[in-house]
Amino acid sequence: xxxxxxxxxxxxxxxxxxxxxxxxxxxxxxxxxxxxxxxxxxxxxxxxxxxxxxxxxxxxxxxxxxxxxxxxxxxxxxxxxxxxxxxxxxxxxxxxxxxxxxxxxxxxxxxxxxxxxxxxxxxxxxxxxxxxxxxxxxxxxxxxxxxxxxxxxxxxxxxxxxxxxxxxxxxxxxxxxxxxxxxxxxxxxxxxxxxxxxxxxxxxxxxxxxxxxxxxxxxxxxxxxxxxxxxxxxxxxxxxxxxxxxxxxxxxxxxxxxxxxxxxxxxxxxxxxxxxxxxxxxxxxxxxxxxxxxxxxxxxxxxxxxxxxxxxxxxxxxxxxxxxxxxxxxxxxxxxxxxxxxxxxxxxxxxxxxxxxxxxxxxxxxxxxxxxxxxxxxxxxxxxxxxxxxxxxxxxxxxxxxxxxxxxxxxxxxxxxxxxxxxxxxxxxxxxxxxxxxxxxxxxxxxxxxxxxxxxxxxxxxxxxxxxxxxxxxxxxxxxxxxxxxxxxxxxxxxxxxxx
Amino acid sequence: xxxxxxxxxxxxxxxxxxxxxxxxxxxxxxxxxxxxxxxxxxxxxxxxxxxxxxxxxxxxxxxxxxxxxxxxxxxxxxxxxxxxxxxxxxxxxxxxxxxx
Numbered sequence: 373x374x375x376x377x378x379x380x381x382x383x384x385x386x387x388x389x390x391x392x393x394x395x396x397x398x399x400x401x402x403x404x405x406x407x408x409x410x411x412x413x414x415x416x417x418x419x420x421x422x423x424x425x426x427x428x429x430x431x432x433x434x435x436x437x438x439x440x441x442x443x444x445x446x447x448x449x450x451x452x453x454x455x456x457x458x459x460x461x462x463x464x465x466x467x468x469x470x471x472x473x474x475x476x477x478x479x480x481x482x483x484x485x486x487x488x489x490x491x492x493x494x495x496x497x498x499x500x501x502x503x504x505x506x507x508x509x510x511x512x513x514x515x516x517x518x519x520x521x522x523x524x525x526x527x528x529x530x531x532x533x534x535x536x537x538x539x540x541x542x543x544x545x546x547x548x549x550x551x552x553x554x555x556x557x558x559x560x561x562x563x564x565x566x567x568x569x570x571x572x573x574x575x576x577x578x579x580x581x582x583x584x585x586x587x588x589x590x591x592x593x594x595x596x597x598x599x600x601x602x603x604x605x606x607x608x609x610x611x612x613x614x615x616x617x618x619x620x621x622x623x624x625x626x627x628x629x630x631x632x633x634x635x636x637x638x639x640x641x642x643x644x645x646x647x648x649x650x651x652x653x654x655x656x657x658x659x660x661x662x663x664x665x666x667x668x669x670x671x672x673x674x675x676x677x678x679x680x681x682x683x684x685x686x687x688x689x690x691x692x693x694x695x696x697x698x699x700x701x702x703x704x705x706x707x708x709x710x711x712x713x714x715x716x717x718x719x720x721x722x723x724x725x726x727x728x729x730x731x732x733x734x735x736x737x738x739x740x741x742x743x744x745x746x747x748x749x750x751x752x753x754x755x756x757x758x759x760x761x762x763x764x765x766x767x768x769x770x771x772x773x774x775x776x777x778x779x780x781x782x783x784x785x786x787x788x789x790x791x792x793x794x795x796x797x798x799x800x801x802x803x804x805x806x807x808x809x810x811x812x813x814x815x816x817x818x819x820x821x822x823x824x825x826x827x828x829x830x831x832x833x834x835x836x837x838x839x840x841x842x843x844x845x846x847x848x849x850x851x852x853x854x855x856x857x858x859x860x861x862x863x864x865x866x867x868x869x870x871x872x
Numbered sequence: 873x874x875x876x877x878x879x880x881x882x883x884x885x886x887x888x889x890x891x892x893x894x895x896x897x898x899x900x901x902x903x904x905x906x907x908x909x910x911x912x913x914x915x916x917x918x919x920x921x922x923x924x925x926x927x928x929x930x931x932x933x934x935x936x937x938x939x940x941x942x943x944x945x946x947x948x949x950x951x952x953x954x955x956x957x958x959x960x961x962x963x964x965x966x967x968x969x970x971x972x
Contacts, residue, residue: 476947570928583926612933613926682910693887700888702960704951714965715888723890731889735880736903738887752913754923759916761927794905810927835928 479576551803625839
């Protein structure tokens, strides 16, 4: 029955515990909806129907025999296809380079989901190697926004966002290097959280920019996002940047948030030129909701915010050029069939395997690191990164968190920005600073435009303030008269579907 | 500052990405626009600013030097485009036209 999929993950857990439904029924409903709708949406690159159903049945049997179960027991989950899975599914990164790659091990976060008894139903579309803001850079074709099939879902975690928004799964994992969880969450009307750098192990995440990449949860409610964060957060010795400090109990941290005592900063630089008037209005209304509950709102300055895109596209591409050097047609991935010797084989394999955006970024990064340009570009960008971090340190001395828009506009139409890479980069202008500063950032729905497209409110906090951000997001969901996407209504495509 | 065709060709060679002629022109134009945009960083005086590569304090992480389970040779070689029983197989390294 497809109405089970209107439930949040927390509601599914309660329904299974009460014997009203089973994991098999939920996983079957999830797979049936993917089967029925994904031809039009394109959220998934692969699914594991038989295996997922078998795992669900095993969990149901364990439940029936009274065995203790993990915190995700029986809940269908999707993961972005740049996370390694050793379960037989390919790990493609939506790249021709890796179209046949079978990972010999699973990512830490995938192991955690399995250990928590979650059921992975499939892997989601993305911009190739997570490089993009629209999921148009996928070698398998774009994902469509469930709220409007003419519009992009955002990116790079566009498949994960669309899968959650179309209620194919209640939970999905994305990765965020410059906004790739938060921006698609905003465009698809769901909750997305980029945790503090180091909070979640990157072991088994295909690397894009190692000092910026972070894996995080995507869900329809803050409570569900907290559930998944609690499963994936924590130390892992296999990622040298993984933080040793144990994560808190996120449910308790959310309960501890008292909105009437919150000091909220509005960065002036996030409400200036280029921000769409409707987005501006919806974001301000959401912040006013906090003010009406007693929160104190103050304007703050992030004076180096206008330089974030420039610094980011040097740091991220420099790291990418190094990380993607591993695709050499030798160890794994595509090898050109025609070549004249070793170096020619490298160059042709990479020319065949990578799409244009990946080539552009590798070349930009190589240029920024090359002899004669290193100081002018890469080193300069790292210095500006320090200035951006300092801006946040100063602002967060005055307030508990910052609130503003995620993206200058709601979801745009296909092809609108593909001709001009710089315009695409500028759609990340409000999100990338959090990655440069390593702080957590969250997107929570705050309304829809007159065209019916969702808009997210961004919350940014100090390192390890995920509980505060999730608690404030849940408060807003409730103040708006629903939880997460529910206050937005349902994407029309779900009602075309009919009752199963 | 723009980027010339010859520079794109040089960067493509360093990046080990073979480009067609028309791609060189397109990338020269697109990379020039991006580089013009990032040049705004020069408006900032950063003479006294330390570069930041990791915002959290990170130190080398050590573990005891004891053998641990690792991938078998077969698993590690399983995705190789060409392999022998115990290694990766590559095309001839010498005499490839000196393009290295």
